[in-house]
Amino acid sequence: MPEQARDRRRYEVLASSSGICDPGHLSGKLWWRRLYGNARADPTPTPTPVQRWVTAWADAPSDAFGPASSEQTFREIVKPTVGSRGTVRLHFSNFFGTMPVTIGAAHVGIKGTGAAVSHDVAVTFGGAASVTIPAGGYATSDQVAMTFAYGDVLAVTEYVKGSWTALTEHNQAGSNVTSYATAANAGDKTADAVGASFTGTIFNTFLLDRVDVYGAYAGTIATFGSSTTDGIASGRDQHMTYPEQLAAALHAAGRDDVAIANVGIAGTQVLGTDPTAGVNRFARDVTALPGVTGVIDYLGANDLRGACVKAETLIAGKQSIAAQARAAGLKLYLATTAPSTFCGAQNPSGFGSRFAEAPGEEAQRFLINGWVVSTQPSTVNGTAVQPPGADAIIDFNGALVDPANRSYMKPTYDSGDDIHPNPSGYAAMVAAIPLSLF
Template sequence: MKKFGALLLTAVVGVALAPAAAADHARGFTAIWGAAQHAPSDGFGPTWGVTGFDNHTLRQVVRLNGGGPALRIRLSNTYGTRPLEVTGATIARTDSGAAVQPGSVRHLRFRGDRSVVVPAGAQTVSDVAVFPVAPLSKVTVTLYLASPTGPATGHFFANATSYRAVGDHRSAVDGEAFTETSQSWFYLAGVEAVDASPRRDTVVAFGDSITDGALSTVDADNRYPDELAERLRGRKNVVNAGIGGNRVLTDSTCFGEKATTRFAQAALAQPDVRTVIVLEGINDIGFPQLGHACALPAPKVTAAQLIEGHRELIRQAHAKGVRILGATLLPYKGAAYFTEEGETTRDALNEWIRTSGEYDGVIDLDRALADPTDPDRMLPAYDSGDALHPGDAGYRAMAEAVDLSLL
């Protein structure tokens, strides 16, 4: 108990951090939930992120893939154009929808104050709140944003419902004021638990929309990292660092910086990270076939270029003493951007992942989800319907394909 108390005392003050410095200030914490952040875009339709918030209360529900006796939240204004003023923030135990459990609302503080200003291009962490949580439990984080925020840093494809109300409702127990909904997250980049263990126990799933959980059931937490967390049941924490549409080698205005750029912050800077699982490259292969603005630029890539991109991720992970596992790309025959040439590139990349020995371990998702009668196509029982993204059963099969001893 003395060790835990000392840790709380040293960690109790939240500090505004530049992104590159975040990992240096995360000692004594473990990541139990996260969402990779990117710039707002209306490339796929209207989003609160483009205009931001003004006298709004934003309520977001997240399922924690780990637990702990006390926690803090991490807020990001990495892509903001002005300082972000958070007038107040609370955390509570989730009831249903926008409602929270009576008696569970806890006001969060930042350096002892209920409000905080996060500089543009930076992030901040709250002070530690003694708020015990169990693995796989849900919490509701509420932010009151009294002043205009400008464009909001966030995560577009949350596949979870967020709620908005006009005015200050940060302490509300019922959800009646929250009449607007979105399927994106805003500003909330992570939840971190106090951890006195010397072991590193966090697994980061890094990738694109298939890691992000696209087309899984909304609000059901059936993404493959969530299913993996259910298998681990608190023995290790799991953080989802997927971004829908992300690529290994090319930036996008809608889908974030390329993997080789964002890897350091989204994966390696996670508190307590031990292992990263990389599943990425299918969009590099397929996007040249699309005409959507979010897919541009869309240079044609070779297997050799993708392999070098993966090698860069391996180099970055090993330089930080982090284990890195390579996952083979799923079958995608029948998808909107499938071509035989692209299939040849996918096969070559997968063969390198399987046989090169450069990754610390391999998770063969290609073979786990392939249709035995046509291995270039996903098994129909696992397919969401677009021949590219798994459905709930497919995401469960992905998690079951992970050899837990590799973690």
């Protein structure tokens, strides 16, 4: 099927599932823009790589984790989304901490087997081997001379000196990546290249929230969302989250100048007073990223599913995020919401039993998706709303939805919980993203 015909059919499925209009009434640039924004109808030049810092890897802080401990060393395993050009730095967050925390020593190298590391180098902070990060604060290391290729996996080792009640972390709800820890009170083991001191495994990331690289890059694209962005059910240590598969697709297309920063946090919503609500963390987790030029917004399913938020209320929150993106000069790539269960319940009969196309959350999701692709003011549940004004639309719903029952994703893409895709589903999401956007 020719590309335009295939994409028109994808739009027709989206339009039908959203109830926005009769797609037969759309023609030419109109239906194309509703699917892709202006990205293909009015192509913009690819950003020219310039010498800059970009975020090669990210894990947005989600909370502070206990129990209390002391004198412990952690070896965090991370896979950058671009190769380095020879210069690297590390960024640490104590955002959720209630007391200062001291990193007594830090190293970065290439991961070997298990907790082993090679090409390991010490990292300094203002010329010193250690740094104390105040409660709520951050620390950036000095730059390190280090070269690695796309596909290399890094080991960042940090000795946390003294004692603490809890450490700021990124909670990997899906336990996607195995990292390592010494026993409490083992002391500074950052120079242990063999890894024998690292007798424990962990699945959260403590303090470390970014690996930055410097060189000729086009920029950083942030992927903003909840557990599907974070990558639940993507396979332990497989690095098959949708942001990582997007990075692989860009690399395969010869675009090793575009970094992808995964700032998804499981369980988060657009709305709320919590620090992890999208409207509250966007500046901290997206606009603060070095070299950020654009953001894929795929946040909101938890508002629909868990909080049973009405579409017009969620739209107001999404508009706040869009306004923050525009104020920061970022390209906004807005994604349609794929099926993710009934409002307030998984389904009437439990896993393995499908309900008919549903009301409740699903009715609101259809309305949200109709708004996402809208280009004119409209009315949602009796409330006047403005179109999102995104630079492009990414149709994750069209990529994942089961056309036989639009309240579910395709069974071949379902991880088994009716919410999260499996690795093939994450690949389908990436296939729906035109790489020409970046």
